[in-house]
Amino acid sequence: MRRNVFLIAIIICSTNIGQAQIQGSNALPHILIYKAKGNHRNLVPVQLSEDKKTVVSYPDPVDIKTGSQAQAGLPVSLHNGYWLDKQGVGLNTAFISMTCSHYAKLKSAPDPAELYKMIADKNPITELCDCGVREQGKYSVKQLNELIDKKRLRKECKILR
16 A cells, blocks of 8 residues: 555656746747847847736846847847847847847836837737747857748748737
8 A cells, every 4th residue: 555655756846846847948038039020139128028018027127138249138130120039038029219228227127007008019029939948059149040041931930920
């Protein structure tokens, strides 16, 4: 009887560990490629609610890279108007009309209502593809440009929009 209880406990624990690993992989950063209306490269992204009526997530000014590190957080230009995200662009992303360098100089982030008033476009993302978890050596800029040039990006990566 004890042996059966022990085996059942091991099975339950193994199942929970497997589920935790799956959920944990969803939290890892993904390679996101997007197109947007206009050039928002130097603007601060914020996340809107599903109904796009409120700002639900935004960076702290200290999170925005400045000075010699300014290029570190900015998206990378790819072929045909695509961008490689480095700041957390998603389906409900909007860009405020403030540049990253100006935002980084603020002592604190504006409140969500103020950020909402600064939004330049509530729907700037026209295409969004998820190319999987960011891993060392997976999809260099050169490889991503090749996917775009050969019209394989939307075949190799998951289309989110």
